[in-house]
Amino acid sequence: MHKPRLQLQTSFDIAHLQFLDKQGQATQPLPDFATPDWLTYCLRQMQLARMVDDRAVKLQRTGRLGTYPSTLGQEAIGIATGNALMAEDIYCPYYRETGAFLERGVLIEEILANWGGDERGQNFQHPRKDLPICVPIATQMLHAAGVAFALKYRHQQSNQPLQVAVASSGEGATSKGDFYEAMNLAGVWKLPMVFVVNNNQWAISVSRIAQTATQTIAQKAIAAGIPALQVDGNDIVAVAWAVRDAMQRARSGEGPALIEALSYRLCDHTTADDASRYRSAQELEQAWQWEPIKRLDSYLRAQDLWSDAKQQDMERELAQVMESALNNWESRTPEPATAIFDHLYAQLPAAFYEQYDQLRDEQAGAERE
């Protein structure tokens, strides 16, 4: 059969970035920002995230919290990402981001309140303009594109420094149209935004291979005409470098980028899930050997920057932080039932008064009984 002569129209490569290997040894000189202070701070924050997760799962098991999505194994991605944002940048997270929330200044008691079924949990005290936790998959990426447009618009109007919008997601989310649509627009409009995909290999029971036929998630950005990088997501230095670099470029007007952070979900999908139904114990056991905290810990010890004594001090300190957050959470007074009307509209329309009164009276009746 006749074969047409083909001419190469385009080609692409996807680079992979790592500074600390699986044993925690440097594979190349660390970047300047990775000072001893910064590294030990990251170690602390990752351990705090892990502690919050651990307590949240236990609270769920004893019926005091609802369904909770642990970030176990992904601490490096969350902490590095949150750490790379400036206070004025806007974070548009998905739900598995306890680590990044801590970096953004979200209080542990707010995180507990949210998963404990209290809507006040999403009214973050600190990052007032960040978007709340997003449960429907991938929708936050389009919101982030809108946020990025607004940031660019404001910048052009006022000559204030350009701020950046950051959207996070899992790899499963990259199967959705919203993801492609957001990337496409971000590319065309050169929006100041960064996509960080937490590729933890599993979207509930669907493995990465069953989710997409691409070799990498990063290459999905090629079709949108935006730069992409794959990083070792268990190496906090690599994630931090990639996010900082992408933020820097976005901030200087060079447009969006996608970062695929390779990691592994060491926990069940949520406390409502049982991962042993669909993945092998052997795979899980292997993944534990590459987890991010041990990796950084090994590196720091090899540099004489960390020791058992320092670790014990830190654990004591973190335990206190956790206890006081738990106390704050537990001492919150419950929200009154009528609060379900309080934020529906800027001002409750008169047509709602009857329902409001009915609920208030029912509550008063229930409390008398």
Add this chain to the structure above:
Amino acid sequence: MSEQAQTAQEHRPITLVEAVTQALAYALKNDPEVVVFGQDIGANGGVFRATDGLQKTFGADRVLDTPLAETMIAGIAVGMATQGLKPVAEFQFMGFIYPGLDHILSHAARMRNRTRGRLSCPIVYRAPYGGGIHAPEHHSESTEALFAHIPGLRVVVPSSPARAYGLLLAAIADPDPVLFLEPKRIYRAARQPVPDNGEALPLDSAFVLREGTDLTLIAWGASVKETLAAADLLASHGIEAEVIDPATLKPLDIHSIIDSLEKTRRCVVVHEAARFGGLGAEIAAQIQEYAFDLLDAPVQRVTGYDTVMPYYQLENTYLPGVERILAGARAALDYVRDPGREGGQ
């Protein structure tokens, strides 16, 4: 299987979610055109285990895990159905159907009409729905009215294991698209023996769950539970309530409701969905259109509030419970027409 073992199997009481599995297995076994797909329905057996074991039995080319994309799930069902397959698609939660709405509304529901009957969409879109299980945000939606509003769709909600089995088989056999909403709060609340005999229950017909002469209570899905409990309490006070489960919410069997009103003349509609534009409004409107003269009292609605379904701490104050249903019943029963207006000037 010995006859005895078979009988034992048929009499093993099963839950609503197991009845769904049983119906899917029956359909897969007896109709090679049936394919079942959705997120996490294969190895994991679905997040509520509604498809537990099906992939093992029927293979990964009839029970398919899809990538995470509802637009795709809703859309491929349309394409499959036009070629004679009978897709049964699972949305993981009702709150995640919305990306698929374009395909359901713009295509599945009108393919037959658009092609003057040349092509059709015999699809079943399944989803767990409703609140009351302490789930995170978006996992407790009851937006059945949104779908009932779409011309060309059927909306079916079972309220017991037997009805889940029979109605799901009917939905799969039905030549048109059906939105099959499974009340997850009662997925495991009760058991009953459901013979696996492939017998479908009729769509578009209401079920009278309890007979009575004083009051008609209408409810579907999980709210049937509280409604029956309210009827029991009323009975202990000498009031006999008839309880009707429309089961198919669109098209609605208004005739069974009117037949009941001929006896009772008073009616309460219960649903956990928001009140405004909810199906209680449709039922009340149809009753007054067709049976205004039968009514001794305005139709009462006992519903969720017109608010966002709250996170779980306030979920129970949102969901209509027995107390609120009883208050609705009292309002219907105590209503007396203003005599001053009777025989007016």
